[in-house]
Amino acid sequence: MKARRLTPHRSAVLETIRASRTHPTAAEIYSQVRRRRPGVAYATIYNALDWLTRNGMVSELRLGDEASRYDPTTARHDHLVCTRCGALVDYELPLPHRILLQAGRRHGFRVQYYRLELFGCCSQCAPDSAAPSR
Amino acid sequence: MKARRLTPHRSAVLETIRASRTHPTAAEIYSQVRRRRPGVAYATIYNALDWLTRNGMVSELRLGDEASRYDPTTARHDHLVCTRCGALVDYELPLPHRILLQAGRRHGFRVQYYRLELFGCCSQCAPDSAAPSR
DNA sequence: GTTACTGCAAAGTCTTTGCATGCGG
DNA sequence: CCGCATGCAAAGACTTTGCAGTAAC
Numbered sequence: 001m002k003a004r005r006l007t008p009h010r011s012a013v014l015e016t017i018r019a020s021r022t023h024p025t026a027a028e029i030y031s032q033v034r035r036r037r038p039g040v041a042y043a044t045i046y047n048a049l050d051w052l053t054r055n056g057m058v059s060e061l062r063l064g065d066e067a068s069r070y071d072p073t074t075a076r077h078d079h080l081v082c083t084r085c086g087a088l089v090d091y092e093l094p095l096p097h098r099i100l101l102q103a104g105r106r107h108g109f110r111v112q113y114y115r116l117e118l119f120g121c122c123s124q125c126a127p128d129s130a131a132p133s134r
Numbered sequence: 135m136k137a138r139r140l141t142p143h144r145s146a147v148l149e150t151i152r153a154s155r156t157h158p159t160a161a162e163i164y165s166q167v168r169r170r171r172p173g174v175a176y177a178t179i180y181n182a183l184d185w186l187t188r189n190g191m192v193s194e195l196r197l198g199d200e201a202s203r204y205d206p207t208t209a210r211h212d213h214l215v216c217t218r219c220g221a222l223v224d225y226e227l228p229l230p231h232r233i234l235l236q237a238g239r240r241h242g243f244r245v246q247y248y249r250l251e252l253f254g255c256c257s258q259c260a261p262d263s264a265a266p267s268r
Numbered sequence: 269g270t271t272a273c274t275g276c277a278a279a280g281t282c283t284t285t286g287c288a289t290g291c292g293g
Numbered sequence: 294c295c296g297c298a299t300g301c302a303a304a305g306a307c308t309t310t311g312c313a314g315t316a317a318c
Contacts, residue, residue, distance in 0.1 A: 123242030
């Protein structure tokens with residue numbers, strides 16, 4: 001096989017996603033990668049994202065009708081989403097996953113995985129009782 | 135105010151969604167409504183869907199990169215999604231929602247609502263434990 | 269007579285695809 | 294050499310928008 005596998009472009013995309021703490025979109029990744037590789041094409045970014053996703057190096061996040069965002073953490077986890085600023089933070093809900101996975105059986109479903117997203121306001125956007133303003 | 139509110143078109147869209155057990159997409163709704171109102175425009179369907187959603191009469195579901203589907207049940211509930219045939223069934227997970235809503239506080243989030251989707255195989259696609267290969 | 273809804277088509281957003289080029293092995 | 298990745302642009306899927314006509318109030 002002559003696959004080049006983790007090519008410089010793909011590597012650049014991967015590094016960009018890992019370096020970002022915000023779960024960047026393809027557009028953000030594109031502009032980032034463009035700095036180091038000015039000639040890179042948009043399609044190459046999508047190509048790389050597809051490849052990285054298929055190879056378990058990043059995971060794709062789809063929330064609402066926005067553009068996909070990419071997450072360097074591929075282990076199963078949940079997300080907190082700020083409905084004001086759009087902040088997206090990784091989160092692990094301390095709930096017995098088995099309950100979730102067994103849950104669907106009542107309806108004849110054999111559940112393989114699940115997705116849980118919590119929406120609300122982050123501390124930046126909704127300074128509660130003791131939080132600083134903005 | 136001279137709003138006509140629930141117009142015949144909107145009503146037709148609403149009825150179509152309620153009559154369907156499959157959480158139809160805009161395209162499906164469009165073709166259904168078209169039977170009774172041949173001249174209806176696609177934009178009118180989206181218009182109606184938007185209005186119905188904003189007025190709490192249906193809710194929009196976004197899953198993966200597919201077209202939005204519309205749910206006549208507006209009360210909070212979860213969904214089971216068959217990853218083979220795409221079947222989508224309403225579901226209520228018997229878990230204390232307060233736990234979920236309180237969960238984000240650790241990260242400074244004030245969680246307002248959450249979304250939970252369980253993915254797997256429905257009974258049609260994966261008949262019980264001793265499932266045939268298919 | 270206003271105002272809101274509709275129909276039509278065009279534009280918009282995000283993503284994918286087709287094809288020619290060219291490096292890497 | 295040959296396959297695979299890349300660049301480019303065009304196409305594609307779904308949804309939104311602009312505008313003029315029409316119906317409701």
